[in-house]
Amino acid sequence: MKILHTGDWHLGHVLYGYDRTEEQQQMLRQMVDIVGVEQPDVFLLCGDVYHTSQPSASVQTMFNHALVQMHHASPHTTIIVTAGNHDSATKHEIFRTPWQQLGVYMIGTLSADKPDTHIIEIPGKGYVVAFPYMHERVMRSGIVDDVLHKVSERNADALPVVLSLHTALSGSDFAGHDDSDEKTIGGIDTIDVNDIATDYDYLALGHIHHAQFVHTGRHNVRYAGSPLSVSFDECYEHSVSVVEISRHGARPEVRTIAISNPHPLTTLPIQGFAAWDEVLRQLVDFPADLQCYIRLNVEVADHLPADARQLAQQAVEGKQCRFCYINATRANTVTQRQTQQLTVQEFQQLPPIEVARMFAHDTGAVFDEQMELMFNQTLQALNDTTD
Numbered sequence: 001m002k003i004l005h006t007g008d009w010h011l012g013h014v015l016y017g018y019d020r021t022e023e024q025q026q027m028l029r030q031m032v033d034i035v036g037v038e039q040p041d042v043f044l045l046c047g048d049v050y051h052t053s054q055p056s057a058s059v060q061t062m063f064n065h066a067l068v069q070m071h072h073a074s075p076h077t078t079i080i081v082t083a084g085n086h087d088s089a090t091k092h093e094i095f096r097t098p099w100q101q102l103g104v105y106m107i108g109t110l111s112a113d114k115p116d117t118h119i120i121e122i123p124g125k126g127y128v129v130a131f132p133y134m135h136e137r138v139m140r141s142g143i144v145d146d147v148l149h150k151v152s153e154r155n156a157d158a159l160p161v162v163l164s165l166h167t168a169l170s171g172s173d174f175a176g177h178d179d180s181d182e183k184t185i186g187g188i189d190t191i192d193v194n195d196i197a198t199d200y201d202y203l204a205l206g207h208i209h210h211a212q213f214v215h216t217g218r219h220n221v222r223y224a225g226s227p228l229s230v231s232f233d234e235c236y237e238h239s240v241s242v243v244e245i246s247r248h249g250a251r252p253e254v255r256t257i258a259i260s261n262p263h264p265l266t267t268l269p270i271q272g273f274a275a276w277d278e279v280l281r282q283l284v285d286f287p288a289d290l291q292c293y294i295r296l297n298v299e300v301a302d303h304l305p306a307d308a309r310q311l312a313q314q315a316v317e318g319k320q321c322r323f324c325y326i327n328a329t330r331a332n333t334v335t336q337r338q339t340q341q342l343t344v345q346e347f348q349q350l351p352p353i354e355v356a357r358m359f360a361h362d363t364g365a366v367f368d369e370q371m372e373l374m375f376n377q378t379l380q381a382l383n384d385t386t387d
């Protein structure tokens, strides 16, 4: 069985206010071409089709169009698309029945009472057990094990079995997901690979954007990664994985095909941080004809000049590149740290914005006007939901 494994497309993602439709269309065209060339038995997209649960009509049209093209590029290919934590589970399944006529399986919600929904048999080739994103608690409840067990009962010919999940596995390299630690990655609690049964030949994962085998000692647990960077910290190659498995129990053969982006996400300076004057000079000298997004890594002694954003905007005027933001860090963060000691009562009386400012000060982060605006918007949204 030959599988094209991908995930985390995040269609509709907007980068610092810039529309990315052109890049996303380019990525989709590359995917369609790869499917045409590779003629896989299965095309597997492991969640996060869209960046938000409310993608615009044009973004949905773009995706649906690409699926139909993919089907025409390789009519025998079974296409399986699961919903990730960014997708709306129920909307994902609205057109499940018509899609199935084209050999496209949309798996959006967990059907614990209908386990067959999650078993897709590719006659004579193998089985794909496909689950959408589900809460870690649900995943540990044994549902995955039950479905895998059903497959092994049916799999008399020892055909390959692929399991697909959208989750955060502990032990993964989560570079690029800046809100992560050992316990959560990208807002999802990590689970241990040993919390679920292992009677599969390949575990196809979505959620983490860096393509990788997860260190489990088995060499068959893999994130395909996103085909397009969602953040500046995803500074690694983006690709799709081609997986071939000869029979149940065999080790999968995996190779990758790079996906190129006509508008790469670029950071100045290329390595580390530099002083504002130096970074601005690099931006002024930046070639006018290079299409890319730009982030500036600036080391500040105290604070950035008040007109820094404006100067950066002026520096790129008339150029093809798009200025996104200034990522500022404080020089000698550790020596400047002065934690204010507050009593619990004092702390409770502080407005949230003050707490955030203190946190930024203590950790050396820069809490600029834009951050304050975002903070206040988030606070407002939180207040709106609790009302």
Ligand SMILES: [Mn+2]
Residues within 6 Å of the ligand: 008, 010, 048, 084, 086, 207, 208
């Ligand atoms: Mn994702």
